[in-house]
Amino acid sequence: MGLRELKRERTRRLISDKAFELFTDHGFGRTTVEQIAAAAEVGPSTLYRYFPTKETLVLEFVENSLFGALDWFREQPVGLDVPDALEQVIARVLDQIESNPERVRAVYELAGQTPSLSAHLTDAIWRWRKELTVELVRREAGDGTALTAKLAAGTTMNIIEIVVETWVDHPDGPTVKQLAEETLHLFRDNAIPLPRAR
Numbered sequence: 001m002g003l004r005e006l007k008r009e010r011t012r013r014l015i016s017d018k019a020f021e022l023f024t025d026h027g028f029g030r031t032t033v034e035q036i037a038a039a040a041e042v043g044p045s046t047l048y049r050y051f052p053t054k055e056t057l058v059l060e061f062v063e064n065s066l067f068g069a070l071d072w073f074r075e076q077p078v079g080l081d082v083p084d085a086l087e088q089v090i091a092r093v094l095d096q097i098e099s100n101p102e103r104v105r106a107v108y109e110l111a112g113q114t115p116s117l118s119a120h121l122t123d124a125i126w127r128w129r130k131e132l133t134v135e136l137v138r139r140e141a142g143d144g145t146a147l148t149a150k151l152a153a154g155t156t157m158n159i160i161e162i163v164v165e166t167w168v169d170h171p172d173g174p175t176v177k178q179l180a181e182e183t184l185h186l187f188r189d190n191a192i193p194l195p196r197a198r
Contacts, residue, residue: 012050015040019057020106028054028114055120058110061103062121065096066128074135082139086156090180093160098176108168125161129153159183
């Protein structure tokens with residue numbers, strides 16, 4: 001990474017960090033772009049170049065965690081064992097999430113209080129599911145049908161969502177990795193009651 005890219009990344013991180021401080025102290029709705037820009041010592045136009053909306057300031061970390069793992073999956077050879085690869089996708093997302101617990105908990109708290117943030121988070125999750133489905137279809141995972149790919153992508157996302165939500169709700173409970181392992185064991189042992197064809 002060159003000097004210019006390093007400077008841009010530092011500025012992006014500073015803006016994001018200052019925004020979270022203000023959101024935590026004053027609330028998402030009561031914090032203006034001008035206040036964030038002043039705290040980060042940049043102009044509002046500079047802030048908008050990095051983050052086109054206030055929502056993207058909050059959700060960038062979550063989106064980077066999700067789509068970074070998806071990018072890794074896309075780069076893997078086509079012959080890769082798909083169930084193992086999906087476990088790796090889950091692990092990569094959760095490793096990123098666990099690296100900054102305060103930020104993740106703040107995202108969930110803000111999304112719970114702010115309908116526009118909640119809608120953006122839901123949109124990011126659906127985009128990720130759709131893109132994972134496309135990649136699974138490309139790899140002809142399972143029986144190669146779109147239905148199988150959608151079910152696999154949906155299940156993968158549900159595991160991530162439920163593990164993170166449980167972890168956020170119980171800060172003194174098991175770690176993200178422990179919850180993920182417990183969840184995957186429940187699937188492997190057929191211990192989850194699921195609807196069955198008659």
